[in-house]
Amino acid sequence: MSTRAGIVVTGTEVLTGRVADRNGPWLAEQLRLLGVDVGHVVVVGDRPEDLRDALGFLAGTGVPLVITSGGLGPTADDLTAEVVGQFQGRPSQVDAELEQRIGAVVARLVARRGWRADPASLASGTRKQALVPEGATVLEPVGTAPGLVVPPADGRTGPVVLVLPGPPSELQAMWSAAVAAAPVRQALAGREELRQETVRLWGTLESELAATLRDAGPVLDGLEISTCLRDGELEIVTRFPPPAQPAYDHLVALLREHHGDTLFSTGPTLDELIAAAFADRGLTVATAESCTAGLLAARLTTRSGSSEWVLGGVAAYANSAKEELLGVPRELLDRHGAVSPEVAVAMAEGARARFGADVGIGITGIAGPGGGTPDKPVGTVHVSVVGPDGGESRALRLSGSRTVVRERSVTVAMQLLRALLLGGPPA
Amino acid sequence: MSTRAGIVVTGTEVLTGRVADRNGPWLAEQLRLLGVDVGHVVVVGDRPEDLRDALGFLAGTGVPLVITSGGLGPTADDLTAEVVGQFQGRPSQVDAELEQRIGAVVARLVARRGWRADPASLASGTRKQALVPEGATVLEPVGTAPGLVVPPADGRTGPVVLVLPGPPSELQAMWSAAVAAAPVRQALAGREELRQETVRLWGTLESELAATLRDAGPVLDGLEISTCLRDGELEIVTRFPPPAQPAYDHLVALLREHHGDTLFSTGPTLDELIAAAFADRGLTVATAESCTAGLLAARLTTRSGSSEWVLGGVAAYANSAKEELLGVPRELLDRHGAVSPEVAVAMAEGARARFGADVGIGITGIAGPGGGTPDKPVGTVHVSVVGPDGGESRALRLSGSRTVVRERSVTVAMQLLRALLLGGPPA
Numbered sequence: 001m002s003t004r005a006g007i008v009v010t011g012t013e014v015l016t017g018r019v020a021d022r023n024g025p026w027l028a029e030q031l032r033l034l035g036v037d038v039g040h041v042v043v044v045g046d047r048p049e050d051l052r053d054a055l056g057f058l059a060g061t062g063v064p065l066v067i068t069s070g071g072l073g074p075t076a077d078d079l080t081a082e083v084v085g086q087f088q089g090r091p092s093q094v095d096a097e098l099e100q101r102i103g104a105v106v107a108r109l110v111a112r113r114g115w116r117a118d119p120a121s122l123a124s125g126t127r128k129q130a131l132v133p134e135g136a137t138v139l140e141p142v143g144t145a146p147g148l149v150v151p152p153a154d155g156r157t158g159p160v161v162l163v164l165p166g167p168p169s170e171l172q173a174m175w176s177a178a179v180a181a182a183p184v185r186q187a188l189a190g191r192e193e194l195r196q197e198t199v200r201l202w203g204t205l206e207s208e209l210a211a212t213l214r215d216a217g218p219v220l221d222g223l224e225i226s227t228c229l230r231d232g233e234l235e236i237v238t239r240f241p242p243p244a245q246p247a248y249d250h251l252v253a254l255l256r257e258h259h260g261d262t263l264f265s266t267g268p269t270l271d272e273l274i275a276a277a278f279a280d281r282g283l284t285v286a287t288a289e290s291c292t293a294g295l296l297a298a299r300l301t302t303r304s305g306s307s308e309w310v311l312g313g314v315a316a317y318a319n320s321a322k323e324e325l326l327g328v329p330r331e332l333l334d335r336h337g338a339v340s341p342e343v344a345v346a347m348a349e350g351a352r353a354r355f356g357a358d359v360g361i362g363i364t365g366i367a368g369p370g371g372g373t374p375d376k377p378v379g380t381v382h383v384s385v386v387g388p389d390g391g392e393s394r395a396l397r398l399s400g401s402r403t404v405v406r407e408r409s410v411t412v413a414m415q416l417l418r419a420l421l422l423g424g425p426p427a
Numbered sequence: 428m429s430t431r432a433g434i435v436v437t438g439t440e441v442l443t444g445r446v447a448d449r450n451g452p453w454l455a456e457q458l459r460l461l462g463v464d465v466g467h468v469v470v471v472g473d474r475p476e477d478l479r480d481a482l483g484f485l486a487g488t489g490v491p492l493v494i495t496s497g498g499l500g501p502t503a504d505d506l507t508a509e510v511v512g513q514f515q516g517r518p519s520q521v522d523a524e525l526e527q528r529i530g531a532v533v534a535r536l537v538a539r540r541g542w543r544a545d546p547a548s549l550a551s552g553t554r555k556q557a558l559v560p561e562g563a564t565v566l567e568p569v570g571t572a573p574g575l576v577v578p579p580a581d582g583r584t585g586p587v588v589l590v591l592p593g594p595p596s597e598l599q600a601m602w603s604a605a606v607a608a609a610p611v612r613q614a615l616a617g618r619e620e621l622r623q624e625t626v627r628l629w630g631t632l633e634s635e636l637a638a639t640l641r642d643a644g645p646v647l648d649g650l651e652i653s654t655c656l657r658d659g660e661l662e663i664v665t666r667f668p669p670p671a672q673p674a675y676d677h678l679v680a681l682l683r684e685h686h687g688d689t690l691f692s693t694g695p696t697l698d699e700l701i702a703a704a705f706a707d708r709g710l711t712v713a714t715a716e717s718c719t720a721g722l723l724a725a726r727l728t729t730r731s732g733s734s735e736w737v738l739g740g741v742a743a744y745a746n747s748a749k750e751e752l753l754g755v756p757r758e759l760l761d762r763h764g765a766v767s768p769e770v771a772v773a774m775a776e777g778a779r780a781r782f783g784a785d786v787g788i789g790i791t792g793i794a795g796p797g798g799g800t801p802d803k804p805v806g807t808v809h810v811s812v813v814g815p816d817g818g819e820s821r822a823l824r825l826s827g828s829r830t831v832v833r834e835r836s837v838t839v840a841m842q843l844l845r846a847l848l849l850g851g852p853p854a
Contacts, residue, residue, distance in 0.1 A: 011653075011655065012653040012655075012664065013653065013655035013657070013662070013664070015451075015452075015455060015465060015468060016452060016455050016456060016459065016465075016664075017449075017451065017452020017453065017455055017456055018452075018655065018657070018662065018664070019655060019657055020447055020452075021448075022444075024442075024444065024470065025442075025443060025444015025445075025447075026444065028442060028443050028444055029443060029444060032443065038442060038443075038472075039471065039472065039474070039477045039480075040469055040470065040471055040477060040480070040481060041442060041469070041470040042467055042468070042469050042470075043451065043467065043468040043469075043470070044466065044467055045465075045466065045653070046653050047466070050466045050467060053466075053467070053484075053488055054467060057480075057484040057487075060484075061480055073633055073654075073656075074633055074634040074637050075633055075634075075636065075637040075640070075654050076637060076640065076641065077652065077653050077654065106634070110632070117632055117634070117635055118635060118638060120638065121634055121635050121637065121638025121639075121641075122632075122634050122635075124634070124637070124638060124641070125633070125634030125637055125638075126634075167656075169826075169827050169828065169831065205537065205544055205549070206500055206501055206502055206552070207501040207502075207533070207544075207548055207549050207551070207552030207553070208544055208545060208548050208549075209502065210501050210502040210503060210548065210551070210552050210555075211545060211547065211548025211551060211552070212548075213502070213503065214503065214548075214551070225504065226438075226439040226440065226472070226473050226504050227500075227502050227504065228438065228439075228440035228445065228446060229500070229594075230440070230445075230446055235440065235445065237439065237440070237443075237445070286748075287721075287742070289721075292725070293721075293724045293725050293727075293728040293737070293739070293740070294714075294716075294720075294721025294722065294723070294724030294725040294728075294740060294742060295721065295725040296721070297720045297721030297742040298719070298720050298721040298722040298725055298742075300720075301720040301721075301742075301744065302829075302830070304794075304795065304796050304797055304829055305797070306744075307744050307745075307798075310720070310744050311744055311745040311747070311748055312720070312741065312742045312743045312744045312745055312748040312752070313720070313721060313741070313742040314739065314740070314741050314742070314752065315714070315721060315724040315725075315728075315739045315740040315741075315742070316739045317728065317733075317734050317737050317738055317739045318734075318738040318739055318782070320738070320782075320783065321713075321738055321739040321782055324781065325739070325741065325752060325781060325782075354751065354752060355745070355747075355748055355752075356747065367731075368731065369731050370731055370732065371734075399596075400596045401596065402729075402731055403729070404596060
């Protein structure tokens with residue numbers, strides 16, 4: 001087995017879901033790139049005893065490195081540095097020089113934002129953030145919180161604990177200094193490379209895939225295969241040491257043989273495939289969205305450089321907007337209703353025409369929970385993609401919450417776009 | 428201390444961040460509503476020994492209930508039911524009647540989607556999903572996976588383990604049956620109510636808030652206060668048993684006294700405040716977005732019923748789209764550039780006019796990472812909100828990734844909208 005690490009994500013706001021954790025996944029991915037596997041991510045609130053329990057659990061799994069994120073702020077509920085210090089047998093003290101450096105950052109921040117701020121309360125917060133366990137390595141703050149590398153006290157055994165701040169931008173900016181610190185490097189010495197590859201299917205059942213893998217037998221030995229059905233896409237992620245590359249090649253051949261009609265990628269995500277296709281072919285796109293109201297446009301522009309090929313879009317919630325901004329004929333709306341294949345096509349064509357784009361996409365539907373009728377229940381969605389050489393449409397009957405219906409509609413539109421631009425499995 | 432529970436979220440796809448976990452937070456919130464506190468959420472991959480370790484850890488914290496999500500699918504990496512059965516000392520067997528019911532669901536699913544499917548592989552997946560630990564209570568499948576309530580085997584001690592499927596819609600639909608099951612009710616007997624309240628500030632520093640709380644002293648005893656700075660908003664969440672209500676009232680009075688100029692909510696979220704204001708006042712809104720390209724329109728329409736007051740929006744990435752779909756004068760674009768306060772106002776007014784809305788919102792900026800200049804670096808964003816009685820604009824200089832710049836721009840636009848509709852602290 002490869003070298004492993006454990007992760008603790010702290011914060012009541014993460015535990016209760018008010019904030020989605022981005023640090024656990026990001027750290028797991030960075031560690032993977034270093035050949036380090038993560039077995040557990042433990043999310044804890046702001047109670048010190050819960051953090052201590054989590055550190056104890058991960059130390060007990062025998063990992064040489066534990067990484068924590070969060071709990072380094074100036075408020076009283078931010079206790080990570082102190083708890084980790086105690087856990088490792090290293091009491092904390094104020095680092096006077098660090099205190100000065102943090103104070104300077106805070107002063108700049110307050111000045112730039114033009115905030116009023118009471119000097120005494122700032123100073124007290126700064127002093128708290130400058131508490132460092134004895135013998136720990138300080139990682140220079142990116143925001144106001146320093147990172148810490150805290151090995152076990154002399155004479156103790158156990159993992160090195162790497163303490164990082166909670167804001168993802170600060171944590172990420174501190175990462176290269178963290179892995180360069182001597183105690184972290186020592187903890188991770190002797191790790192071996194682990195490759196990770198992904199195959200993506202659109203339209204195969206998980207149980208069919210399971211049968212393919214079961215029937216394959218020992219030719220797949222050495223591969224750690226995990227499958228995940230997400231937003232209609234079946235994602236097959238395989239991790240393996242380099243000597244198992246032939247087994248992986250065999251797996252891909254098997255998937256092509258049994259599921260070639262749904263296999264649309266042996267690596268890139270759907271969004272990456274579409275971005276590359278637009279860039280390669282010099283085409284442009286515009287969107288016309290009703291129930292998804294901008295979600296597709298926002299998804300198409302998530303990647304930098306998308307301004308080269310995305311001209312824009314219209315979120316046409318009201319019928320008047322469909323008529324006036326997209327040129328959908330009133331008569332079509334009256335005859336077929338706003339949620340109809342005819343209107344989806346007219347919206348796609350309207351987006352093409354109004355933005356002067358090569359490709360237009362129209363989505364119209366009923367996301368719910370209200371607004372359904374016996375004829376057109378909640379989850380009825382029509383998607384149309386029109387390009388220079390014709391188009392493709394789909395009528396959907398989706399189940400799930402408003403959010404699920406909106407997201408799935410966007411994904412189907414992306415799959416239609418992929419099929420139109422690149423061929424391959426139908427959407 | 429109140430009754431507590433532990434949560435295990437399974438799946439390599441969650442551990443590695445390919446899928447964001449929605450079940451841990453949802454379960455924590457449901458448990459909170461029942462007066463049950465969650466101390467730890469442990470995320471594990473698909474390795475059975477990691478799941479076993481996590482169950483052992485949570486059992487060791489003394490909780491009477493552990494809930495797992497995921498790992499109930501038909502593929503070989505879905506091992507939760509079997510591992511939990513072993514952990515509780517209850518070997519698994521196929522439940523023949525359950526197998527038939529699952530088989531019927533699978534057959535309907537295949538027929539509806541028009542998928543080809545090999546009967547033998549379907550049957551084998553179905554059999555796997557019908558494996559039930561001896562003596563466990565079966566919760567009827569919503570998709571194809573049943574839930575399970577697995578108490579420790581006779582003569583053993585430890586928590587009841589509630590096993591739920593991974594897809595959030597299935598897990599959520601199964602929840603009421605799960606908490607009604609006798610072993611779960613027994614595990615949670617004797618819990619006490621815990622209230623949770625939230626105060627939201629826009630523009631106060633965390634360290635200033637920390638000083639207010641520190642200075643308050645013992646009048647706040649009995650409150651568990653956690654603060655979180657998220658997307659520029661300082662969120663103060665307090666949990667307390669009912670007898671501490673006077674202490675909480677005191678806290679709110681203190682916050683009004685010291686931070687009244689930034690306190691914009693003692694409960695509802697920003698999005699809820701805005702939705703209520705539009706509904707109350709009978710106004711409508713339309714958006715014009717450049718760098719955020721539909722994110723604001725999508726956020727405004729996340730809630731059902733938003734079609735009453737959102738007319739639509741234009742994502743105008745290209746300058747030609749700004750001219751033709753929003754009527755921004757070419758001359759204005761040439762003179763000030765697309766990223767300028769003048770163009771933000773013209774976009775907001777264009778959206779108002781084109782959609783016939785009462786309120787228009789314009790956002791134009793440089794989300795990066797490319798496209799910055801010395802004059803207008805990445806992170807320069809102009810936001811303008813125009814209503815029937817005038818408007819408000821902000822010039823922003825944001826730092827962070829493309830995603831952070833886009834999301835923060837949308838939040839500032841929402842704060843401007845709130846201030847325009849409801850007054851209160853400036854955005």
